Amino acid sequence: MASALLLNNSPTPMPPSPITTITTNSPAITTSNNTNISDYDYDYDLTDYNVPLEELIPVTIVYGATLILGLSGNLLVIVVVARYRTMKNITNTFLLSLASADLLLVSICIPVKFAAFFTFSWTFGEFLCKAMSYLQNVSALCSVFTLTAMSLESPAALSVTSVAN
Missing domain, CATH: 1.20.1070.10 (Rhodopsin 7-helix transmembrane proteins)
Known part of the structure; x- marks a missing residue:
């Protein structure tokens, strides 16, 4: 693995992640353990807090x-x-x-x-x-x-x- 961060739309196929990822509309970043991180797009259920x-x-x-x-x-x-x-x-x-x-x-x-x-x-x-x-x-x-x-x-x-x- 040449880089710790790969964009989701890169030509390199991504292996399935063992961790549940957050699905968002914004472009996500894949980290070295293949988890997706989205910038500023969190969905908290504020009614339960x-x-x-x-x-x-x-x-x-x-x-x-x-x-x-x-x-x-x-x-x-x-x-x-x-x-x-x-x-x-x-x-x-x-x-x-x-x-x-x-x-x-x-x-x-x-x-x-x-x-x-x-x-x-x-x-x-x-x-x-x-x-x-x-x-x-x-x-x-x-x-x-x-x-x-x-x-x-x-x-x-x-x-x-x-x-x-």
Whole structure:
């Protein structure tokens, strides 16, 4: 056997497989032990899948608490910094940016991740699949860049204050 992988439509005849193969409409790949593997074409019977209660309760509590605390805490920071003029300074502007990025992550990604816990496959469509990945990355990068800017701004503010004295 020259190659470990042979395409099903290759001119070399395939011997019968001792393992039951998955029959799909997509082209399959034959491995060295003559089993067929299909790319992204799985047929799970999702009606028989039930999440055990001992897994469901802790996951629901953690996701629910994260969602409620994340939404309320970040919204509170945004409202306070935006409403009161005395709170509008450089540090609080950075905190406002950080709260906005966290609010984006909490409000969009946590409910989808919680719903995906109950399924074997993505059931929200292609657009939402790409949008979730994009929004998670944007939110994470916004948080990292805001924290980086805060760490760079703090020593600069201290050095300006010490020069003035």
